[in-house]
Amino acid sequence: xxxxxxxxxxxxxxxxxxxxxxxxxxxxxxxxxxxxxxxxxxxxxxxxxxxxxxxxxxxxxxxxxxxxxxxxxxxxxxxxxxxxxxxxxxxxxxxxxxxxxxxxxxxxxxxxxxxxxxxxxxxxxxxxxxxxxxxxxxxxxxxxxxxxxxxxxxxxxxxxxxxxxxxxxxxxxxxxxxxxxxxxxxxxxxxxxxxxxxxxxxxxxxxxxxxxxxxxxxxxxxxxxxxxxxxxxxxxxxxxxxxxxxxxxxxxxxxxxxxxxxxxxxxxxxxxxxxxxxxxxxxxxxxxxxxxxxxxxxxxxxxxx
Numbered sequence: 324x325x326x327x328x329x330x331x332x333x334x335x336x337x338x339x340x341x342x343x344x345x346x347x348x349x350x351x352x353x354x355x356x357x358x359x360x361x362x363x364x365x366x367x368x369x370x371x372x373x374x375x376x377x378x379x380x381x382x383x384x385x386x387x388x389x390x391x392x393x394x395x396x397x398x399x400x401x402x403x404x405x406x407x408x409x410x411x412x413x414x415x416x417x418x419x420x421x422x423x424x425x426x427x428x429x430x431x432x433x434x435x436x437x438x439x440x441x442x443x444x445x446x447x448x449x450x451x452x453x454x455x456x457x458x459x460x461x462x463x464x465x466x467x468x469x470x471x472x473x474x475x476x477x478x479x480x481x482x483x484x485x486x487x488x489x490x491x492x493x494x495x496x497x498x499x500x501x502x503x504x505x506x507x508x509x510x511x512x513x514x515x516x517x518x519x520x521x522x523x524x525x526x527x528x529x530x531x532x533x534x535x536x537x538x539x540x541x542x543x544x545x546x547x548x549x550x551x552x553x554x555x556x557x558x559x560x561x562x563x564x565x566x567x568x569x570x571x572x573x574x575x576x577x578x579x580x581x582x583x584x585x586x587x588x589x590x591x592x593x594x595x596x597x598x599x600x601x602x603x604x605x606x607x608x609x610x611x612x613x614x615x616x617x618x619x620x621x622x623x624x625x626x627x628x
Contacts, residue, residue: 327399335573340365388429458530
């Protein structure tokens with residue numbers, strides 16, 4: 324794992340601009356992202372969007388993300404195509420063959436903001452419930468009260484078919500403007516804190532695994548000086564967004580889907596017409612136009628095992 328971590332950090336340092344461009348594209352469009360010549364320009368765009376949205380002059384990114392490092396880093400490739408990983412995915416999904424959808428390096432820097440509640444499958448181009456992500460921390464993750472920024476999960480949320488069926492996550496259901504959006508009160512829907520689980524602490528070599536529709540999030544990675552404001556330990560609770568002595572955190576997430584999963588036709592349209600979220604577009608934009616929606620396909624960038 325230490326060698327894998329070193330390779331990924333070197334890669335991350337060489338792709339910083341791409342990571343910021345991806346954030347700009349998610350917030351705006353591909354043309355605006357393409358025209359960003361440096362990180363400063365990307366930050367200026369993100370700051371302007373943030374100011375327009377809520378008047379907040381601070382840009383609070385949850386992480387920087389680097390897709391499909393397996394194409395460039397031999398150690399990552401050896402891991403994601405290994406029988407250990409692919410057989411694990413096949414067994415847990417209970418399918419004969421799996422497709423490697425992507426790997427993602429998540430770089431959560433000191434003082435990065437919280438990762439909001441989300442489900443991975445909404446960001447992927449597939450029409451399937453058979454998706455699984457193996458989340459591998461690349462350093463020790465302490466328990467939350469000691470600064471751990473591992474994932475929190477809402478158990479059984481992947482089987483809540485009613486949530487996306489009856490509710491729009493985009494606040495665009497004109498028939499229900501007088502009622503609160505269900506996505507804004509998931510804590511009530513799932514029974515509060517008792518429904519939220521985590522598996523911290525995590526040692527090097529540990530991993531967590533979650534289904535594609537499982538709601539999950541992560542705390543902010545905020546460093547607090549324990550000499551300020553008295554004893555900081557008295558202010559820390561599990562699940563808090565404030566942590567002690569937390570450093571930059573790296574994690575590699577590897578996602579597999581059922582090899583039979585089809586591509587949705589809406590993914591090939593514009594951002595406005597897509598039913599999903601475009602967070603992962605940088606992951607699949609190199610191959611999505613090469614395949615036909617709604618049929619079985621093979622492609623070297625999303626291999627089958």
